[in-house]
Amino acid sequence: MKPFTPPFCASPTCSHHFPDGGAPYSRFIAWGSYLTQAFGRVPRFRCAACGATFSRQTFSPDYYSKRVLDYEEIVGRLCSCESLSAIARALGASTDTISNRVSRASRQALAFDSGQASTRHPEEDLAADGFESFCVSQYFPNNITVLVGARSQFVYACDHATLRRKGRMTQAQRARREVLDSVARPDPRGIEKSFARTAGESLRVLSDGARPRLRLWTDENQAYPRAIRASPCLAAQIGLGRLRHLTISSRAARTRCNPLFPVNYLDRELRKDLREHVRETVCFGRNVNRQMERLSVYLWWHNFRKVHRAREGSRSHAEVAGYDQGRIEKGLRSMWQRRAWLSLTELTESMLDSWLRGRWTPLRCGEDYLPRFARA
Ligand SMILES: [Zn+2]
Incomplete structure (x- = not known):
């Protein structure tokens, strides 16, 4: 086996941290070693340029971890409707350890997604809609807006908004909601803001493809046109006729011919593949940031690993969406070998919130913990 050499300097403030036109990093000197139970010596x-010290582990997805677990197995189980507790039992680990590995996997997945997007050529219309689930308790339903390719069912973007509980309630439930409102009232414009961030990604899809125009299908939710009007970029592209916003009733038959088929399809997949979104489950999410980490992992798996149509060849959703097959295969081979770095990854606003655990969890005091190395 070839001895390990650092691919770049680990300090984001050093000029040798960033790729230098393909020239390999050589300004380092050996600085001893240490012995570990999990990873040997x-x-x-x-x-030599900035004086920062680092080790082989600094570049590993398992940096600071004390045990080696198979990421492929954890992700495969998570995306096959196993709860964190069930995965922990099967692998003989604690639930916290599995949750820790899912967090690490989510950053790998976000970086993978970002790296692959630079060479894509999407040539399809889009559909967007909100997937409804909940986190913490049923008093805090949420709306996860997804932007999905009409032909490929590739998920281009997603975002999260916590909502106020609505619908039929008993008097006691209504009183309980009043109490919770006084300590944790979700943003009443949450869906609108979330849709604007998600629909904004359709402009990148438009610019990455060669089509002069793109259609964005949604249901008749009034928050969507309001969000478009409030977003100067989206409104400008609609004014120029490059983006068309079309709507259809959410009560229309949910068939393959329905323009909202892509989001309906994803809705079904999420309900059956992710344990926390199964109806009436007791394994619901307790933390919004953790929930979005699991969703990031799932969407990576859906986009790049899952076959588009089980009976129609082996192409993934990403390949159908115009992503480069050779590049995907190359990326997948090294997916769990090199740690993803925030400083070397281009992320959208929503992806950055997922990476940095920047979302608000109702009834939770303070910010979520994120290891310092994950910010580098
Ligand atoms: Zn350096």
């Missing part, structure tokens, strides 16, 4: 290095 780990070599250390020192950057």
